[in-house]
Amino acid sequence: MTQLRSWVSSANETGCDFPIQNLPYGVFEDGRGPRMGVAIGAFILDVGAIDHGLDPALFAEPSWNRVMAAGAGSWAALRARLTELLSEDCNRSAVEPFLVAQSDVRMLMPFTVTEFTDFYASRHHAENVGTMFRGAENALPPNWLSIPIGYSGRASSVVVSGTPVTRPWGQVKSPNDELPRFAPSTRFDLELELGAIVGQPSAGPVSVADADAMIFGYVLLNDWSARDIQAWEYQPLGPFQAKATATSISPWIVTRAALEPFRVPTPQRTRPLLPYLEEKGPMLYDIALEVGLTPDGGSETIISRTNYREQYYSAAQQLAHHTSSGCPMRVADLIGSGTISGPTKDSRGSLLELSWGGAEPLEIAPGQYRSFLEDGDTLTLRGAAIGDGYRIGFGACSGTILPARPAVSTGR
Amino acid sequence: MTQLRSWVSSANETGCDFPIQNLPYGVFEDGRGPRMGVAIGAFILDVGAIDHGLDPALFAEPSWNRVMAAGAGSWAALRARLTELLSEDCNRSAVEPFLVAQSDVRMLMPFTVTEFTDFYASRHHAENVGTMFRGAENALPPNWLSIPIGYSGRASSVVVSGTPVTRPWGQVKSPNDELPRFAPSTRFDLELELGAIVGQPSAGPVSVADADAMIFGYVLLNDWSARDIQAWEYQPLGPFQAKATATSISPWIVTRAALEPFRVPTPQRTRPLLPYLEEKGPMLYDIALEVGLTPDGGSETIISRTNYREQYYSAAQQLAHHTSSGCPMRVADLIGSGTISGPTKDSRGSLLELSWGGAEPLEIAPGQYRSFLEDGDTLTLRGAAIGDGYRIGFGACSGTILPARPAVSTGR
Numbered sequence: 001m002t003q004l005r006s007w008v009s010s011a012n013e014t015g016c017d018f019p020i021q022n023l024p025y026g027v028f029e030d031g032r033g034p035r036m037g038v039a040i041g042a043f044i045l046d047v048g049a050i051d052h053g054l055d056p057a058l059f060a061e062p063s064w065n066r067v068m069a070a071g072a073g074s075w076a077a078l079r080a081r082l083t084e085l086l087s088e089d090c091n092r093s094a095v096e097p098f099l100v101a102q103s104d105v106r107m108l109m110p111f112t113v114t115e116f117t118d119f120y121a122s123r124h125h126a127e128n129v130g131t132m133f134r135g136a137e138n139a140l141p142p143n144w145l146s147i148p149i150g151y152s153g154r155a156s157s158v159v160v161s162g163t164p165v166t167r168p169w170g171q172v173k174s175p176n177d178e179l180p181r182f183a184p185s186t187r188f189d190l191e192l193e194l195g196a197i198v199g200q201p202s203a204g205p206v207s208v209a210d211a212d213a214m215i216f217g218y219v220l221l222n223d224w225s226a227r228d229i230q231a232w233e234y235q236p237l238g239p240f241q242a243k244a245t246a247t248s249i250s251p252w253i254v255t256r257a258a259l260e261p262f263r264v265p266t267p268q269r270t271r272p273l274l275p276y277l278e279e280k281g282p283m284l285y286d287i288a289l290e291v292g293l294t295p296d297g298g299s300e301t302i303i304s305r306t307n308y309r310e311q312y313y314s315a316a317q318q319l320a321h322h323t324s325s326g327c328p329m330r331v332a333d334l335i336g337s338g339t340i341s342g343p344t345k346d347s348r349g350s351l352l353e354l355s356w357g358g359a360e361p362l363e364i365a366p367g368q369y370r371s372f373l374e375d376g377d378t379l380t381l382r383g384a385a386i387g388d389g390y391r392i393g394f395g396a397c398s399g400t401i402l403p404a405r406p407a408v409s410t411g412r
Numbered sequence: 413m414t415q416l417r418s419w420v421s422s423a424n425e426t427g428c429d430f431p432i433q434n435l436p437y438g439v440f441e442d443g444r445g446p447r448m449g450v451a452i453g454a455f456i457l458d459v460g461a462i463d464h465g466l467d468p469a470l471f472a473e474p475s476w477n478r479v480m481a482a483g484a485g486s487w488a489a490l491r492a493r494l495t496e497l498l499s500e501d502c503n504r505s506a507v508e509p510f511l512v513a514q515s516d517v518r519m520l521m522p523f524t525v526t527e528f529t530d531f532y533a534s535r536h537h538a539e540n541v542g543t544m545f546r547g548a549e550n551a552l553p554p555n556w557l558s559i560p561i562g563y564s565g566r567a568s569s570v571v572v573s574g575t576p577v578t579r580p581w582g583q584v585k586s587p588n589d590e591l592p593r594f595a596p597s598t599r600f601d602l603e604l605e606l607g608a609i610v611g612q613p614s615a616g617p618v619s620v621a622d623a624d625a626m627i628f629g630y631v632l633l634n635d636w637s638a639r640d641i642q643a644w645e646y647q648p649l650g651p652f653q654a655k656a657t658a659t660s661i662s663p664w665i666v667t668r669a670a671l672e673p674f675r676v677p678t679p680q681r682t683r684p685l686l687p688y689l690e691e692k693g694p695m696l697y698d699i700a701l702e703v704g705l706t707p708d709g710g711s712e713t714i715i716s717r718t719n720y721r722e723q724y725y726s727a728a729q730q731l732a733h734h735t736s737s738g739c740p741m742r743v744a745d746l747i748g749s750g751t752i753s754g755p756t757k758d759s760r761g762s763l764l765e766l767s768w769g770g771a772e773p774l775e776i777a778p779g780q781y782r783s784f785l786e787d788g789d790t791l792t793l794r795g796a797a798i799g800d801g802y803r804i805g806f807g808a809c810s811g812t813i814l815p816a817r818p819a820v821s822t823g824r
Contacts, residue, residue, distance in 0.1 A: 114568075115527065115566065115567055115568060120649060130648075133648075134648075141647050141648055142647075143583075143585075143592070143644055143645060143647070146583060146591070146592050147583055147592075147644075147645055149645070149648075149652075150649070150652055151563065151564070151649040151650050151652055152563070152564035152566055152652070152656075153564055154527065154564055154739055155527055156526075156527060156739065156741065156742050156745075157738075157739055157740060166738055168736075168737035168738050169617065169688075169736055169737065169738075170736055170737050171555075171558060171559055171686065171736075173555075179558070179683070180555070180558050180559075180686065181686075182686045182687070182688055182736075204817065205581065205817075205819075226737065229737065232555055232559075233555060233559055233561070234648070234649075234650075235553050235554075235555070235648075236542075236545075236546075236553055236561075236647075236650070237532060237561055237562070237563040237646075237650040237651065238563050238646075238648070238649040238650020238651075239649065239650075240561075240562055240563055240564070241733070241734070241736055241737035241739065244564075244734075244737050244738075244739035245737045245738045245739065246738070271591070274583065274593075275594070276594055276819070321653070322653070322656075324580075324581060324582060324583075324594075324653055325580035325581065325582050325638065325641065325653035325654070325656050325657045326569075326578055326580050326581075326656075326657045326658070327566055327568065327569055327653065327656035327657065328568040330568050333568075405616065405617075407617075407688070
């Protein structure tokens with residue numbers, strides 16, 4: 001089959017994240033107001049301005065929530081229409097006036113997050129963290145091979161790539177301290193994740209297959225985590241303020257449709273899953289991921305390279321489990337995959353793991369080390385599914401650490 | 413001071429939950445569309461229909477979210493205006509046509525919940541549950557006397573009083589089982605709580621005093637909990653599906669303004685609090701609470717009587733802690749107090765505690781026992797602050813348990 005190409009020549013270049021096979025959705029601002037767009041090569045097409053074939057009301061607010069709510073028929077129709085309009089053999093004159101250079105815009109949140117749930121679904125990550133927190137004997141919790149473990153997070157703290165992240169304060173207590181102190185976190189960390197976006201609601205338990213069909217698309221996700229706050233607060237009800245400072249997502253929603261050619265199965269099960277979690281087909285994706293760390297004024301070092309296929313549970317399994325008690329899901333719920341760590345040291349998805357809790361600081365440049373994040377550090381996640389002659393890129397998800405603010409006044 | 417009275421005579425009756433001193437806000441439906449109302453005696457005043465003095469846009473949608481967002485000045489102005497219009501010496505003709513009998517309406521959700529956070533702030537509850545789950549030696553977690561422990565819950569599952577609650581399925585594992593089963597919960601429980609509603613947003617850490625000023629009002633809250641699902645899933649990241657089936661709230665928002673005369677201080681501290689949690693004044697309220705259980709076809713037994721003043725941490729402290737890492741709060745965030753248990757056996761706020769994990773079933777009628785909830789049981793929470801000649805009542809928060817549905821199909 002001849003490779004599909006676009007009349008937008010930059011979309012056909014080798015290594016381009018946004019070929020015509022991708023068509024991810026975002027919201028951009030170029031000085032003329034925020035609008036909904038689709039990335040193509042080095043450009044963004046202003047989708048609301050063209051003859052897109054859907055109800056114009058779906059584009060009335062700069063957010064993809066309404067298109068998601070419109071359902072799978074609309075998702076397929078829009079993708080088909082955009083593919084047609086941007087393909088090499090289409091007359092470009094109808095839409096070319098509505099292309100905007102990516103270099104001229106600021107990207108905004110692509111959708112309004114309804115609720116955010118984060119999971120814990122990489123076995124390597126769970127074993128690494130479990131070993132550090134509870135010892136090698138108790139690394140994997142007894143339920144881990146049966147349940148896609150998750151917890152509810154904080155939607156209000158989700159921000160788009162490029163938003164600075166202020167180092168949080170919190171209660172911290174060293175093992176040798178008798179009492180906690182309230183202080184800026186000194187073990188502030190990243191978590192490399194993929195976020196699945198729920199595009200259709202549910203009112204009761206759903207199967208894994210139906211859960212998969214509810215997913216609109218995926219983004220890169222960095223769940224910033226204060227390990228010192230987490231260690232003191234997380235028993236018995238789980239992480240809370242350690243994870244509530246910020247969660248960054250990439251500005252482009254890569255649709256499930258674009259990822260179809262890259263499906264791979266979850267790994268062999270160590271323990272059989274209960275029937276409600278069984279998958280009828282491959283539900284993970286082969287997506288190469290990397291994390292770059294750039295110190296203030298320095299140059300970037302790639303500190304981790306891994307792959308989404310390392311996960312033990314898929315987003316569809318996580319979502320099916322999420323509904324198992326009857327929990328209603330809503331349009332634009334965001335489901336974090338959990339930190340994606342691979343089997344090798346250089347494929348770990350957090351500094352906690354990469355520096356083994358600070359015991360083995362990571363050399364990021366000659367003589368320069370990191371155990372956890374320092375003020376001024378910029379973290380950048382990248383990801384792409386690599387096809388035959390093209391790549392489905394996620395773009396970048398970055399954030400720079402700002403110093404902690406002065407302590408809050410204790411009141412009036 | 414002569415007691416303030418209303419020309420709505422039922423509001424002046426002894427034992428009435430809704431005297432003129434209360435004026436709680438709700439949303440009602442009487443066949444002519446959902447509307448915003450204030451309870452007065454046995455009636456509801458259709459607030460949007462009268463000369464309320466605020467921007468009519470605040471009443472354009474049947475939800476109190478916009479009034480909350482309008483801020484403390486609007487809250488005070490509306491309360492003053494309603495007090496004036498409903499007081500004994502006011503000409504009733506202007507508003508009497510807009511009274512609707514409570515018996516003629518169905519109550520709806522009073523506001524759209526943005527995000528839901530639940531806490532764990534009764535020391536008696538924490539000690540009871542801790543003893544059962546971890547043994548008396550480890551009853552109170554080491555952080556409990558320093559941190560108002562909380563976790564993010566699920567806003568999508570919050571329902572208004574009167575909504576039936578379907579018994580959930582979930583993964584359960586008895587201590588003697590090697591592997592979990594997927595089955596309907598057999599240890600389904602209530603949690604007697606008070607919910608604080610955040611009326612104003614925050615963008616960074618706030619003090620306890622500022623947190624208190626952000627609170628618009630309070631509702632009764634029942635955080636339905638599947639103890640068998642919880643026991644197997646909650647380590648290490650906290651409760652998830654065990655708490656996601658439903659959370660019921662009472663239909664009337666009792667404002668912070670109405671509760672002002674009932675402020676009481678939190679109890680003596682066993683361990684000094686860190687400065688960011690210090691209270692400059694009394695932040696709890698003296699609110700008598702009770703739980704009634706009515707079996708299908710039977711009559712109600714009060715299974716618990718307790719008081720909100722039993723809490724170790726106030727809602728203002730919980731909210732201040734919630735913002736401590738920089739977590740943004742938004743209008744209509746809901747903050748659960750955590751189960752409110754008193755020191756005596758008959759003041760425990762959950763069946764888990766009342767039946768001591770099922771070891772001591774509770775006799776609810778001669779020869780009729782409960783360890784956990786049975787299908788057809790109706791649970792009703794009630795609460796009131798008792799003033800001199802009047803009571804600030806919360807009305808009722810009730811829900812009936814429906815049998816578990818058939819298991820979900822495992823897919824297509």
